[in-house]
Amino acid sequence: MTQSELNSPGYEIPEDLQYAVSITTLDRLYNWGRRSSVWPMMFGLACCAIEMIAAQAARYDLARFGMEVMRPSPRQSDLMLVAGTVTKKMVPNIVRLYNQMPEPKYVVAMGACASGGGPFKEGYNVVAGVDKFLPIDVYIPGCPPTPQALIAGLIKLQQKIDRQSIRRVRWYQKGADTVEIPVPVLGPDLMDPRRFAEIKRLAAQNSAAQSDAPAEPAGKA
Amino acid sequence: MATLDRTDVLDLAALAPGGVTADTRPNYEGWIVDKARLIEVATAVRDQHGFDLLSSVTGVDYFPESMEVVYHAYRTIGGPGLVFKVQMPRQDPMEIPSVTRVWPGAELQEREIWDLFGIRFTGHPDLRRILTWEGFEGHPLRKDWREAFYEDDYKPLKSRWPEGHYVSAEEKSPYKDNLQFPPNFDPEKAVFDGEASLYGALAKYTTVDSGIKTDHVVLNLGPQHPSTHGVFRAAVVLDGETIVSLKPVMGYLHRNHEKIGERNTFLQNMPYTDRLDYFNSMSNNWGYSLAVEKLMGVQPPERAEYLRVIMAELSRIQNHLILIGMLLNDLGAYFTPALYAFEERELILDIFEAASGSRMMCNYHRFGGVARDLPDGVLEKIRGLVEERLPRKADEFERLLSENEILVSRMQGVKVIEGDNAIRYSMTGPVLRAAGVPYDVRRAQPYGIYDRFEFDVALRQHGDLYDSYLIRLDEIRQSLRILQQAVKQMPEGPIIAGKPQYQVRVPAGEAYGRIEAPKGELGYYVVSTGRQNPWRYHVRAPSFINITPLEKMCVGQKIADFVAILGVIDIVLGELDR
Numbered sequence: 182m183t184q185s186e187l188n189s190p191g192y193e194i195p196e197d198l199q200y201a202v203s204i205t206t207l208d209r210l211y212n213w214g215r216r217s218s219v220w221p222m223m224f225g226l227a228c229c230a231i232e233m234i235a236a237q238a239a240r241y242d243l244a245r246f247g248m249e250v251m252r253p254s255p256r257q258s259d260l261m262l263v264a265g266t267v268t269k270k271m272v273p274n275i276v277r278l279y280n281q282m283p284e285p286k287y288v289v290a291m292g293a294c295a296s297g298g299g300p301f302k303e304g305y306n307v308v309a310g311v312d313k314f315l316p317i318d319v320y321i322p323g324c325p326p327t328p329q330a331l332i333a334g335l336i337k338l339q340q341k342i343d344r345q346s347i348r349r350v351r352w353y354q355k356g357a358d359t360v361e362i363p364v365p366v367l368g369p370d371l372m373d374p375r376r377f378a379e380i381k382r383l384a385a386q387n388s389a390a391q392s393d394a395p396a397e398p399a400g401k402a
Numbered sequence: 403m404a405t406l407d408r409t410d411v412l413d414l415a416a417l418a419p420g421g422v423t424a425d426t427r428p429n430y431e432g433w434i435v436d437k438a439r440l441i442e443v444a445t446a447v448r449d450q451h452g453f454d455l456l457s458s459v460t461g462v463d464y465f466p467e468s469m470e471v472v473y474h475a476y477r478t479i480g481g482p483g484l485v486f487k488v489q490m491p492r493q494d495p496m497e498i499p500s501v502t503r504v505w506p507g508a509e510l511q512e513r514e515i516w517d518l519f520g521i522r523f524t525g526h527p528d529l530r531r532i533l534t535w536e537g538f539e540g541h542p543l544r545k546d547w548r549e550a551f552y553e554d555d556y557k558p559l560k561s562r563w564p565e566g567h568y569v570s571a572e573e574k575s576p577y578k579d580n581l582q583f584p585p586n587f588d589p590e591k592a593v594f595d596g597e598a599s600l601y602g603a604l605a606k607y608t609t610v611d612s613g614i615k616t617d618h619v620v621l622n623l624g625p626q627h628p629s630t631h632g633v634f635r636a637a638v639v640l641d642g643e644t645i646v647s648l649k650p651v652m653g654y655l656h657r658n659h660e661k662i663g664e665r666n667t668f669l670q671n672m673p674y675t676d677r678l679d680y681f682n683s684m685s686n687n688w689g690y691s692l693a694v695e696k697l698m699g700v701q702p703p704e705r706a707e708y709l710r711v712i713m714a715e716l717s718r719i720q721n722h723l724i725l726i727g728m729l730l731n732d733l734g735a736y737f738t739p740a741l742y743a744f745e746e747r748e749l750i751l752d753i754f755e756a757a758s759g760s761r762m763m764c765n766y767h768r769f770g771g772v773a774r775d776l777p778d779g780v781l782e783k784i785r786g787l788v789e790e791r792l793p794r795k796a797d798e799f800e801r802l803l804s805e806n807e808i809l810v811s812r813m814q815g816v817k818v819i820e821g822d823n824a825i826r827y828s829m830t831g832p833v834l835r836a837a838g839v840p841y842d843v844r845r846a847q848p849y850g851i852y853d854r855f856e857f858d859v860a861l862r863q864h865g866d867l868y869d870s871y872l873i874r875l876d877e878i879r880q881s882l883r884i885l886q887q888a889v890k891q892m893p894e895g896p897i898i899a900g901k902p903q904y905q906v907r908v909p910a911g912e913a914y915g916r917i918e919a920p921k922g923e924l925g926y927y928v929v930s931t932g933r934q935n936p937w938r939y940h941v942r943a944p945s946f947i948n949i950t951p952l953e954k955m956c957v958g959q960k961i962a963d964f965v966a967i968l969g970v971i972d973i974v975l976g977e978l979d980r
Contacts, residue, residue: 223628227655227976228680228762230632235751238744253628269580270535271633271654274625300674302571302580303665304658305542305549306534309571309580325762368592369539370550370581377589380577387576388585 208346215259215285216247216342219335222258223251224278226265229292229325233264236328246335255281260338263315264325266294266301267308269371276364279315284352284359287338290317291331293324300324308371314362412451412484418443425487429697429911432485437498440488444473444504452477453484454825455841456505457916458925458942459512461519465545468492469521472927473501474914474942478825478839480846485914490521500526507828510950518543518660528603533653533979536595539584542661549661550575550582556935557665604639605647618646621961625654629732629965632975636952636964643960648953652946655979663939668694668769668906668930671939675926676763678941679977681721684713684754685919687767692849693915693926694769697908705895706771707851711888712784713757713766714917715881719792720747721920721972722832722874726799729871729969733812739803746795749787756780769906771898781889788885796878804872813867816963818970819955820865827951831922831944833971836873837865843918854891855884867963870970905934921945921972941980945973 192204225233237243237251252258255278267275279288290311293299298309311317318341321334352358363374372380414422414433421439425432435443447453453475462470468489476483490496500523501508512523513532520541523529531538540547551571553559561567572578583589601620624635633654639647659678663671675690676683688710695702702710727743751761756777758764766773803809819829821837834841842859844852860876862869910932916925922944929938948971956964 224626226633227657228677231680231762234740235744235748238741238748240745240748253626266655266657268654268656270656271625274654278626298580300677301657301662303549303551304662305580306653306656306658307580313579327761366589366594367535368537368589368594369583369587372589380581380583381588381590383576384583384585384587387583 208348211347212343212345216339218247218250219260219287219338219342220250220252220258221248221260221262222255222278222282223253224261224264226263226267226271227294229264229295232325232328232331233262233291236331241328241332243332243335246332246339248335255279256283258282259286261286261288261315262291263288263295263311264291266299267311268306269308270306270367272308272311272314272371273365273367275311276314276362280359280361280364285350286359287318287342288315289319289321289334289338291321291334292326293322296320296322314365314373316360412447414443414447414484414486417446417450422486425485427911429909431912432487435486435488437488437490440499440501441504443486444501447475447484447486448504451484452479454478455830456501456507456828457483457830457923458914458927458940459501459508459515460927460938460940460942461515461521461543462929462938463492463519463543463545466492469496469519471498471515471521472912474925474927475505476846478841478846480841482847483914494520495522496520497522497524499524500529502526505828506826507947507950510946514946517541520544528649530599530603531653533656535653536599539582542658549658550577550580555665556933557667557670600637600649600651603649604637616641623964624651630968631728631973632978634968634973634975634978636968638956638961638964640961643962645956645959645961645964648956648964650949650952652975652979655975657976657980659941659980660939664936666936667904667934668908668936669904671936672767673763673765675941676765677976678943678980679919679921679924679945679974680762681724681974682717682920683762683764684710684717684766685917685924687764688714688850689915689917689919689924690926690928691767691769691915692917693913693928694906694908696913696915697911697928697930698769698906699909700770700899702771703896703899704851704893705775706897706899708888708892709757709772709776709897710767710850711852711855712885712892713754713764715885715888716750716753716784716787718881718920719878720750722878723747723795723799725969725972726803726871726874729966730803730809732965732969733809735809739799742795742799742802746792749791753780753784753787756783768898768902770900771896771902773898773902775897781892784885785889788882788889793879793882796875796882800875804875809871810868813871813966815864816867816959816966817955818865818867818870818967819951823951823954824865827954828947829922829951831918831920831948831972832860832873832877833870833948834922835860836862836869836970838863843916843923847916849915849917852884855887857881857883867966867970908932908936916942919944921974921977922948941977943977943980945971945975945978946980949973949978 290296295311301307302309319334319338323330366372421436422433455476455478458474469492471488517531619640621638624630625633635651637649675686678686723743727740730739755761758766821839824834824837840859840861857880862873908930912929914927925942927940928936931937
């Protein structure tokens, strides 16, 4: 953000002080600092991760937006770029990683798979979009999105950060400072703990009408 | 090349009288072996006839009659392969003897067949689920197993085509999600295996009596780890820093290529192959079109053959450059070499984008040719790259890295694998060649027009980390040699045999197409019943099979070397988990 954008209009600064004094709002300063150093987690799931690395590399150079510091640890990152297909086997780990990130934290669904399952949606091991578990800030379409598309998405995220106010952000409110999402469990299929009762009810309901669903429970381990 | 692939060079029926019959189904090849005689036949095939490399093992469900396991074996000295099959009635329990004692390379592949088809392998050292998890309900590649979003056996789905109605897939499932549970299932009362069987499979730690009582440490690397190149995971038992036992854990990117591929039409599978080894969509396409072209009996025109070679070799160059960059990353040279590599990769991706319209997911091949011709000026760009820029850059990498003291002392003498062991474990690709085995499908059984080019199979002798790194540079130089010849000889002409068509007619039968992908031998096993979609579509993924001996390679090494060993094997998760 340039000097002129950061300065809040409405207050006259004498000409001789113009390069020494700035007047701005706390929100602008706070958001300017945060949006200029969004540290993404070094976390790639599939093909999209390669385009994410390409965006980090010399030609597209994410460093221009203060996003070049990839952190392998969730404890040090601000942004989770879900770059790739989310599978049932992986989603417990993704939720755990999200829970371990400190506030403020953002999630970007990069590509068709993370946004809604993509070409693999019908697959038996595929979660049709990471938004079934995590709150998403920005969706980026593409398979995979080009680095340009990724950068456009990240600029959208910066705009979103710009609109937040320090008085209203959830991590400065009373109560728990972060939202814990219950970690899904791998049973006969993926189970969201929030849906246990529902699963039990539907499984009992469907046992009558099971004849057209999977044929025989073929040899269990 | 279809005739070369017939296996009538070896008469298996004479080898084990009464136990083997020829496979006489039309368009099928090879032999059907009685399951009681399997080990005997396999041992004879390996010891008496030199089929030392078991390329691929996979299952086919001929619902409702029988279940079949298909073996493809090759000689590392080259030549046509041998196909043999074991059939069994389609009734649980299905059991056949494991060939891991003959070819240890079958270990992970047999686990996959157990996981996806539910065929048990007696005598297998560690038969657990591999791509799904312990406790998963059913075996998904059986034809009577249906996923939650199942709609029809064939695409295009009638609900969508030709009218184009769209029903959200979630509406099809009673759980309004991609979920299904057994009748009367109660999640609160269920007890799950969790990871008990994984940790149970790790070797028990025994203390060496040195007067000090020590304890073992179990360490999990991944699935979220910067050095596992994706969502790969290894459970390791450590004694200090030395690895005592190691089990790879995979399936975190299991995207069900093979199940989806059975529903897709033949051509619809082409873009899916892009997403296997997502660095090398151009070579992935080739393996698949080779298999289907064998069935269809079409031959691509000259110009298409040249375009395929050019794209595949460019792909190999960028793959190896990235490998070197990322390997150095793992060794601690944080991102500088990787940035060098990505700079060159971008130039190669520009060419892919110009030719196919996409940087990474090229979807370039068609059965009998390629999708588009090169736009004006691109051939000149390629010429500039392969004659000037890339040779110079290869030298630059050499100058910057190969004699770097840290790199040399970190890599030289750290054994990865010996040549004969690598063959036993079905390893292919650069790691096998770095261990002194000159096996390269481009020479062993040339496909496309590789028999026309002058190039050497890159070879190194020591089988250590350093040689596995150097061989990548060698291969880049050989690829450049091929490219220089190809660019010079490239003829004008059509780029596809016949008219391009969306719905190809593929006669019933089976075919195995294999190519030398940058990561090793990439094979596609396709079974057609004459319909618009394959009955079975199997990918023999080099990344998956190359990590079969991972435990063997790592035990006794330091934990830091595990990262480097995994780095030189060159895995990519899209292909490993499929």
